[in-house]
Amino acid sequence: MVHMKLEPPLKISVTNSRKSSKTLLLTGFEPFGDDPGALSLNPSTAIAQALHGTKIGNWRIAGHVLPCEYGGSVRVLKTLMREYAPQVILCLGQAGGRSAISIERIAVNWDEAALVDNAGILRTGQPILKTAPAAYFSSLPIHAMRDALLSKGLPAEISSTAGHFVCNHVFFSLMHSLRGRKTPAGFVHVPYLPEQAAQAGSNVPAMSLPQMLDGIKLAIKSI
Numbered sequence: 001m002v003h004m005k006l007e008p009p010l011k012i013s014v015t016n017s018r019k020s021s022k023t024l025l026l027t028g029f030e031p032f033g034d035d036p037g038a039l040s041l042n043p044s045t046a047i048a049q050a051l052h053g054t055k056i057g058n059w060r061i062a063g064h065v066l067p068c069e070y071g072g073s074v075r076v077l078k079t080l081m082r083e084y085a086p087q088v089i090l091c092l093g094q095a096g097g098r099s100a101i102s103i104e105r106i107a108v109n110w111d112e113a114a115l116v117d118n119a120g121i122l123r124t125g126q127p128i129l130k131t132a133p134a135a136y137f138s139s140l141p142i143h144a145m146r147d148a149l150l151s152k153g154l155p156a157e158i159s160s161t162a163g164h165f166v167c168n169h170v171f172f173s174l175m176h177s178l179r180g181r182k183t184p185a186g187f188v189h190v191p192y193l194p195e196q197a198a199q200a201g202s203n204v205p206a207m208s209l210p211q212m213l214d215g216i217k218l219a220i221k222s223i
């Protein structure tokens with residue numbers, strides 16, 4: 001009978017259906033540091049949370065926030081990668097003092113920062129992974145991403161350093177874990193929000209959250 005043929009032949013688990021859709025894992029970072037601009041804010045948190053569950057172009061966005069800790073950030077990222085089996089991974093972070101959305105070109109195998117991470121760890125110069133290469137390039141279409149933003153009048157640039165703190169650490173660990181695989185992945189830094197820049201001093205550049213959201217959406221559409 002017809003109605004019997006329409007019965008679903010298989011039960012698809014939530015995990016399997018998640019894995020079969022085109023998922024872009026988008027991460028932000030929790031607030032960090034105690035400089036005046038920190039203000040217990042991090043725009044990348046707000047972006048990941050605002051875009052979680054939305055669809056951008058062909059991508060279903062899984063947005064999550066990573067702890068700003070050398071070890072913890074990578075542990076959480078790897079758990080998310082196992083959970084979602086994403087087709088693309090884009091990690092975001094805040095770079096106070098930059099005036100444009102910075103699409104990072106390269107992650108380097110080095111931790112060195114003057115400030116402690118949120119677990120109190122200070123790293124003053126050491127390889128991230130002793131046996132790994134010195135650096136990895138982003139595997140995202142960084143020029144297309146930058147051009148998509150510039151064509152809509154949004155400040156954007158390609159950056160050749162993601163620093164040597166937790167953002168670069170996560171970016172490097174991400175690219176190392178994907179070596180030999182075809183999953184496109186990379187990192188984008190966003191400027192301070194206006195309220196952070198105002199606290200950080202005069203002439204510190206800022207970008208509004210709606211502009212950042214527009215920029216990240218445009219960047220994702222061009223992947």
Ligand code: PCA
Nearest residue numbers: 029093094165166167168
């Ligand atoms: N920015 C820091 C770490 C977390 C974040 O959002 C960085 O650039 O390393």
